[in-house]
Structures are given as C-alpha cells and as structure tokens.
Amino acid sequence: MGCFECCIKCLGGVPYASLVATILCFSGVALFCGCGHVALTGTLTMLENHFSQITTDHATLTIVIQTMQYVIYGIASFFFIYGIILLAEGFYTTSAVKKELQSQFKTTVCGRCITATFVFLTYILGLAFLGIFGFSAIPVFLFYNMWTTCAAMKSPMANITDPDSICVDVRQYGIIPWNATPGKACGSTLGDICSTSEFYLSFHLYIVACAGAGTTLIALLIYMMATTYNYAVLKFMSHGIRRSAKFSESY
Numbered sequence: 001m002g003c004f005e006c007c008i009k010c011l012g013g014v015p016y017a018s019l020v021a022t023i024l025c026f027s028g029v030a031l032f033c034g035c036g037h038v039a040l041t042g043t044l045t046m047l048e049n050h051f052s053q054i055t056t057d058h059a060t061l062t063i064v065i066q067t068m069q070y071v072i073y074g075i076a077s078f079f080f081i082y083g084i085i086l087l088a089e090g091f092y093t094t095s096a097v098k099k100e101l102q103s104q105f106k107t108t109v110c111g112r113c114i115t116a117t118f119v120f121l122t123y124i125l126g127l128a129f130l131g132i133f134g135f136s137a138i139p140v141f142l143f144y145n146m147w148t149t150c151a152a153m154k155s156p157m158a159n160i161t162d163p164d165s166i167c168v169d170v171r172q173y174g175i176i177p178w179n180a181t182p183g184k185a186c187g188s189t190l191g192d193i194c195s196t197s198e199f200y201l202s203f204h205l206y207i208v209a210c211a212g213a214g215t216t217l218i219a220l221l222i223y224m225m226a227t228t229y230n231y232a233v234l235k236f237m238s239h240g241i242r243r244s245a246k247f248s249e250s251y
Helices: 003-012 016-050 055-101 109-154 187-194 197-250
Strands: 167-169 184-186
Touching: 016 055, 016 109, 016 187, 016 197, 055 109, 055 197, 109 167, 109 187, 109 197, 167 187, 184 187, 187 197
Parallel strands: none
Antiparallel strands: 167 184
C-alpha cells in the first residue's frame, strides 16, 4: 500500500461530524464561560457603584453571582473532558461502521450500549444548554433596554423637556430588593452609567456569552445526530448479521 492510499484510508476513518462538533463545543464553551465570568464581575461592580451602595442590600446577589461563577468553572471543565470523550467515541464508532460495511464486524453489545448512553447523555445536555441559552439572553435584554434608554436621551430627535423623568429602576427586575438605595438612575446619572467601561464591556460580553451558549447547543445537536446515526447503523447491521447466521445454520 502506497503513501497516498494510506492517507486516504486514514482520512476515511476520521469522524468529521464529531470533529466539527468538538471544535464548535470548545469554542462555544470558551466564549460562554470566559465572557460570562467577566460580565458577571462587571455587573456586580456597576450595581455596587450606582444602584446599591449599601453592602447588605445586595449581599444575596453577590452570593448568587459567585455561585454562578463557580458553576461556570465546572461547566468549562466538564465539557472539556466530555468533548474529548465524544470525539474518541466518534473515532470508535466510525471505525466500527466502516468495518461493519466491509463485513469485518467487531462491535459488541457493550460497545453499542456505550454509544446509546452517549446519545442519551448528549440529549439531556442539549436540553440543559437550551435552558442556559435562554437564561443567558435575559441579561442581554436588560442591558439592551438600558442602552436604548440612554440612546434615546442623547438623540437630537428626542424632544425631552425633563431628562430627570427618564429612569431605569433595576429593582423591578428582582435583581436587588426594593429597599436598596438608590435602586434607580435618572437623567444625567443614567447617561453617565451608560458611558462607563463596566456597562459597555458587560453588555458586549453578555452578547458574546449568549452566542457561545448557542454555539455549544449547535455542537451538542451535531454530536447527537452523529452518535444516533452510528448507533442505528451498528444496531441494524448487527441484527442483519444475526439473521444471516441463523439462516446459514438452519440451511
């Protein structure tokens, strides 16, 4: 066998769907975890400086944000390991399917059960990340509302006689309690908040984090389709070989 034929044979055993899904998964998780972590820190700093200047008012929020950051560490570690395992499983099933089509069947019931387990786990993780994707869109919506309010105040087309009557009250979103001081920002104070680096950076990082969650969700869907296809082929071919063996014995 020449070098060219050897390369073609090696490339034929590469699970391209799982490889693309792994790249998307690592990229999406990196964007979601990295940007989300920094955005949460910036959000807490902005709330402490402008909306809740008494520490006891946002003590619960601080604990929640710190807990979410620890969860982000866990998500990053878990998906790094899970992505590698799924890629290895993709190499295994692709090789098994290829040998199956060449009548060199070597898979076992245990191997097919492992593949089915990964299909189930990936389906559960896909549902979980669908919820995470929806949850990550909430801060984007809140920051967007605040940004559009500031943009409307600065627009020359807006005929605003009393800028101090335009306010953003974060207490209505349940982020901080109603007794938090000051709890809201109006007029020029609101404009100054929108001009801070914490607001600008957190807003864009939340957008990137939401996009990262969506990318990870797409990667999990590709994983699920690839593993489901491989499992279906292996199960179908194994049943076909069993029927052929029984027919030969009876004949």
